[in-house]
Amino acid sequence: MxxxxxxxxxxxxxxxxxxxxxxxxLEAGRAPNxxxxxxxxxxxxxxxxxxxxxIQLAQTLRPMAVPQSPEHTTASPLGDFQIxxxxxxxxxxxxxxxxxxxLGRRVAVKVLPFATALDSKHLQRFKTEAYAAAQLHHTNIxxxxxxxxxxxMHFYAMQxxxxxxxxxxxxxxxxxxxxSGPAPQDINTVxxxxxxxxxxxxxxxxxxxxxxxxxxxxxxxxxxxARIAAEIADALEYAHDSGVIHxxxxxxxxxxxxxxxxxxxxxxxxxxxTDAGLTQTGDVLGTLRYMSPEQASGRREPVDxxxxxxxxxxxxxxxxxxxxxxxxxxxxxxxxxxxxxxxRPLRKLDLAIxxxxxxxxxxxxxxxxxERYATAGEMGDDLRRFxxxxxxxxxxxxxxxxxxxxxxxxxxxIAAALILLxxxxxxxxxxxxxxxxxxxxxxxxxxxxxxxxxxxEAQFKLARRVxxxxxxxxxEELSDAPFQEGLRKRLLEAALxxxxxxxxxxxxxxxxxxxxxxxxxxxxKILADLALLQSDRQRFLLxxxxxxxxxxxxxxxxAQIAELNEHRGDQHWPKILGRGSPGRGPSxxxxxxxxxxxxxxxxxxxxxxxxxxxxEQIARLSQIALQCQGPIxxxxxxxxxxxxxxxxxxxxxxxIELETFLQPDDRGRLGPPNADERDKRGREAIRQxxxxxxxxQHKQWQTMTGKPFTAAFFFPRHGGPRFLxxxxxxxxxxxxxxxx
Numbered sequence: 001m002x003x004x005x006x007x008x009x010x011x012x013x014x015x016x017x018x019x020x021x022x023x024x025x026l027e028a029g030r031a032p033n034x035x036x037x038x039x040x041x042x043x044x045x046x047x048x049x050x051x052x053x054x055i056q057l058a059q060t061l062r063p064m065a066v067p068q069s070p071e072h073t074t075a076s077p078l079g080d081f082q083i084x085x086x087x088x089x090x091x092x093x094x095x096x097x098x099x100x101x102x103l104g105r106r107v108a109v110k111v112l113p114f115a116t117a118l119d120s121k122h123l124q125r126f127k128t129e130a131y132a133a134a135q136l137h138h139t140n141i142x143x144x145x146x147x148x149x150x151x152x153m154h155f156y157a158m159q160x161x162x163x164x165x166x167x168x169x170x171x172x173x174x175x176x177x178x179x180s181g182p183a184p185q186d187i188n189t190v191x192x193x194x195x196x197x198x199x200x201x202x203x204x205x206x207x208x209x210x211x212x213x214x215x216x217x218x219x220x221x222x223x224x225x226a227r228i229a230a231e232i233a234d235a236l237e238y239a240h241d242s243g244v245i246h247x248x249x250x251x252x253x254x255x256x257x258x259x260x261x262x263x264x265x266x267x268x269x270x271x272x273x274t275d276a277g278l279t280q281t282g283d284v285l286g287t288l289r290y291m292s293p294e295q296a297s298g299r300r301e302p303v304d305x306x307x308x309x310x311x312x313x314x315x316x317x318x319x320x321x322x323x324x325x326x327x328x329x330x331x332x333x334x335x336x337x338x339x340x341x342x343x344r345p346l347r348k349l350d351l352a353i354x355x356x357x358x359x360x361x362x363x364x365x366x367x368x369x370x371e372r373y374a375t376a377g378e379m380g381d382d383l384r385r386f387x388x389x390x391x392x393x394x395x396x397x398x399x400x401x402x403x404x405x406x407x408x409x410x411x412x413x414i415a416a417a418l419i420l421l422x423x424x425x426x427x428x429x430x431x432x433x434x435x436x437x438x439x440x441x442x443x444x445x446x447x448x449x450x451x452x453x454x455x456x457e458a459q460f461k462l463a464r465r466v467x468x469x470x471x472x473x474x475x476e477e478l479s480d481a482p483f484q485e486g487l488r489k490r491l492l493e494a495a496l497x498x499x500x501x502x503x504x505x506x507x508x509x510x511x512x513x514x515x516x517x518x519x520x521x522x523x524x525k526i527l528a529d530l531a532l533l534q535s536d537r538q539r540f541l542l543x544x545x546x547x548x549x550x551x552x553x554x555x556x557x558x559a560q561i562a563e564l565n566e567h568r569g570d571q572h573w574p575k576i577l578g579r580g581s582p583g584r585g586p587s588x589x590x591x592x593x594x595x596x597x598x599x600x601x602x603x604x605x606x607x608x609x610x611x612x613x614x615x616e617q618i619a620r621l622s623q624i625a626l627q628c629q630g631p632i633x634x635x636x637x638x639x640x641x642x643x644x645x646x647x648x649x650x651x652x653x654x655x656i657e658l659e660t661f662l663q664p665d666d667r668g669r670l671g672p673p674n675a676d677e678r679d680k681r682g683r684e685a686i687r688q689x690x691x692x693x694x695x696x697q698h699k700q701w702q703t704m705t706g707k708p709f710t711a712a713f714f715f716p717r718h719g720g721p722r723f724l725x726x727x728x729x730x731x732x733x734x735x736x737x738x739x740x
Contacts, residue, residue: 014041015048023055054152077101079150081109081157092126092268097160100145107145108161112154123154125268130156132244132270140235142255142265161263166228166319167251173322222320222357226383228254228262229316233380235264236312240305240376245271247303249311250290251318271303288334289324290314293367296338306369309376313364320357321349325365342367355396356386363394470495471523488530489637496523529599536602538625539609547624550709551617560612564605623706630682631657631689642704643697653689660685 018037025032034052038045077083081098087108088095098109112126127147134144134156147156232254239246246253246267253266288296292310295303314325325343328334343365346358360382366372373379373394382392407414435442470491496519541547542561553561610618626633633639634653645653660681693701 012044012047015044015051018048019051019055022052026055051152054150078109078111078153078155079148080146081107081155083109090266090268092129092266098157100157106160107157108142108159109155109157126154128272129266129268129270132239132267132272133158133265136239136242136244136267138235138238140231140262140264141239142263158265161255161257161265163255163257163263165252166254166256166262166315169256170251170318170322219354222352222354223387225316225319226357226360226386228256228319229312230380230383230387231262232264232312232315233376233383235262236305236308237375237377237380239264239270240308243272245303245305246308246311247271247295248287248290249308249315250287251315252287254315288331288338289326291338292369293339294369296335304369305376306372306374309364309372309379310366310369312376312379313361313372317343317346317361317365320353320361321346323349339367354386356392359394359396360386360392362397467495467498471519471526489527492523492526493637496520532599532602532606535622536605538621539605541621541625541628542609546709547621550624551613551620553613553617557612561609564608564612620706623704624709626705627709631660631685634689639704643693643700645697649692652692656685656688 018040022032022034022037034049037052038048041048078098080102081100084097084099084106086094087097093110093112096109096111098107099105100107112123130144130147133142134147137143142158142161145157145159149155232249236246236249244267246264246269248266248269249264253264255263255265257263290311292303292307295307295310317323317325326334326337326341328337343362346353346361347355360379364372364379373382378393382394385392543565548558548561613621626639631653634645635657640650690698690701
C-alpha cells in the first residue's frame with residue numbers, strides 16, 4: 001500500500017529537529033531567518049514551511065487582559081477565532097477564551113501546544129478528544145462548536161462555561177475551614193452569592209482530616225453534593241451509551257456554572273469504541289488519585305465504563321468530606337493504597353453524612369468492578385432515590401462480603417492456601433494408607449508400651465518405697481547416733497529431691513501435690529530437729545573455761561551459765577550420749593517419749609542460753625564448735641556445700657583422716673595412743689586439709705571459723721569432746737570414715 005509523500009515527510013525526524021531550533025530562537029527573543037532553515041532540506045521545504053508558520057502563530061497566542069469589546073483582540077486570529085486570554089492549561093493542551101468572529105460569540109478554544117503536536121500519539125489523542133466531545137450532545141457535557149488546524153496549530157472550540165471547577169471550590173472550602181474552623185453556612189445563600197462570582201460553591205465543612213462527630217453541616221449541603229453527582233452520572237451514562245469512556249473524571253474536569261448546572265469537560269483521555277489501538281491496555285493514564293484500581297494497575301486488561309463510576313465515587317467522596325479518598329502524597333504510596341486499601345468510611349470523618357450517601361459512595365468505590373454499580377445510570381438513580389427520600393438499592397457490605405473482597409484482592413494468598421490444602425489432603429491420604437498398612441504393628445507396639453508402662457509404674461512404686469525407707473532410716477534408725485547428722489541430712493535431702501522428681505514426672509495432680517507437701521513437711525521437721533540438736537551439743541562447750549574465756553563472758557554471765565549447766569547437765573546430756581544412758585530402752589534405742597523430751601529440753605536450753613549470751617557470742621560459739629571437731633568437720637554436708645569442695649578434694653580429705661586416726665600404735669592398736677597424740681595428729685590433719693583448699697575456699701573457711709581457738713581438744717569421730725570423758729577416749733576402736 002502506497003503512502004502519501006507528505007505523510008512520510010511529516011514523520012521525518014529532521015522536521016522535529018528544525019522546529020525545535022526555530023522555536024528556541026523565537027523564545028530567546030531573536031528573529032530567525034526562515035529561508036536558512038528551508039534551504040537546509042529543500043526536499044522538505046513545503047512541509048517544513050507549514051510547521052514554521054504554526055510555530056510563529058503559537059508565539060502570538062500570549063495571555064492578555066480580558067477585552068471590553070470584540071474590537072480589543074489579538075492581531076492574529078486562529079482560523080475563525082480571535083484569542084483573548086488564557087484561562088487554563090492541562091496535560092492535553094491550553095484553553096483560551098476567544099471570540100468566534102463569524103458569530104461574535106465568546107467561546108473556549110483548546111489548543112494543542114506545537115511541541116506536543118510533533119508527537120503523533122499526543123496529536124491523535126487530541127483529535128480523539130475533539131471527536132469524542134463533538135459527537136456528545138448532552139445537557140451536562142460541554143458541547144464542541146468546531147475543530148480545525150491552522151498553520152500547524154490543532155485546536156477545537158467549545159462552549160465557554162461561566163463558572164468554576166469543583167476542584168477550585170473544594171480548595172477554597174479547605175482554606176476557609178483551616179482559617180476559621182467549622183462554620184455552618186446556608187447553602188442556598190451561598191449559591192445565590194455565586195452568580196456574580198462565577199458560581200462560587202461553598203459547602204460548609206469541618207477541617208480537612210478532622211474526625212469530629214458532627215461538622216455542623218445541614219442535610220441540604222449533602223443533598224446538593226448528591227444532586228451534582230447525579231447530573232454527572234447522567235452525563236457519563238449518555239457518553240457510555242455513545243461508546244465513549246471519559247477515563248479522567250475528577251473535580252478539575254467538572255465545571256459548575258452560574259445557574260448551578262454541572263458540566264463534564266476534558267475528554268483528552270477518552271476511549272472511543274471506534275478508536276482502534278490508540279490506547280492499549282497496560283497504559284496508566286489520567287490523574288492517579290481518582291483512578292480506578294484496574295486503571296491504575298497498568299495491567300493488560302480491559303478498562304470499561306465502570307472506571308468512570310469509580311472516579312465519580314472518588315470525586316463525590318472528596319466533595320462530601322473535603323478530603324481525598326487516599327491521603328498518599330508520593331506515587332508509590334498512593335498506588336499501593338488504590339490497589340490494596342479500602343477508603344476510610346465517610347461517617348468516620350463526619351457523622352453528619354447520611355448513611356445512604358456513604359453506602360452509595362462505598363459501592364461505587366469497590367475494588368472489584370463487578371461489585372460497583374453496573375452503569376453510571378444506576379448510580380445516578382440511587383442518588384435521585386436519596387434526593388427523593390426513597391430507599392436506595394445499594395446495600396452495605398456484610399462481613400462475608402468484606403472477606404470475599406479481601407480474597408479477590410489477594411488471589412496469591414488464596415492460591416497459596418489452596419496449594420497447601422491440596423498438599424495437606426495428599427499428605428493425609430498417604431498417611432491414612434500408611435496407618436492402615438501398619439495398623440497391626442501399631443497395635444503390637446501399643447501393647448508393648450502398655451507393658452512398659454506397667455513396669456515403669458512398678459519401678460516407680462519400688463523407688464518410692466526405697467525413698468520412704470531412706471526417710472524412715474534417717475528418722476528412726478539413725479536417731480540413736482547423735483553425731484551422724486551429716487549422714488541423716490544427706491539421706492533426708494536426697495529423699496526429698498527424689499520425691500520432687502517423682503512429682504514432676506508423674507504430673508502435678510492433687511494427690512501428688514498433697515503427697516509431696518506431706519513428705520516435705522516431714523523431712524523439713526526432721527532437719528529442723530537435727531539443727532536444734534547440733535546447736536544443743538555446741539552449748540555443751542560452755543562447760544569449759546577456755547571457751548568462756550574466748551567468749552569474754554562477764555562474771556554475771558559466767559554465773560548464769562554455771563547455774564544453767566549444773567541444772568541441765570545431769571538430766572539432759574546423758575540421754576543423747578551413748579547406749580545405756582537414761583532415757584534409752586533395753587535395746588539401747590531411745591524411746592519416742594525420750595526423744596521428744598530431749599527436743600523439748602533443747603528448745604528450752606536454746607531460749608535460756610540466748611537470754612544470757614549476746615548474738616556475737618553465740619556466733620563465736622559456733623565458730624569454736626567447728627574448730628573443736630578437728631578434721632572430721634569437713635565431713636559435714638553443709639560445710640562441704642558451703643566450701644564447694646570438689647570430688648577430688650573430698651577424696652583427699654578422707655585419705656588424710658584415715659592416715660590420721662587409723663594408724664596402729666606400738667602394740668598394733670588402731671587410733672592415737674593418747675589424747676595428746678590425738679590432738680597433735682588432729683592439728684596436723686587440719687593443716688594438710690587447709691593446704692588443699694583454694695584461696696577462695698580458705699577465705700570462706702576463715703569466715704566460718706573466725707580466729708583460731710587454741711585449746712587442746714576437739715571432737716572425735718565417734719564421741720563427744722575429749723573433756724566429756726575424764727578418763728580419755730571410750731573403749732573400742734573408732735568406726736571407719738563415712739561418706740561426705
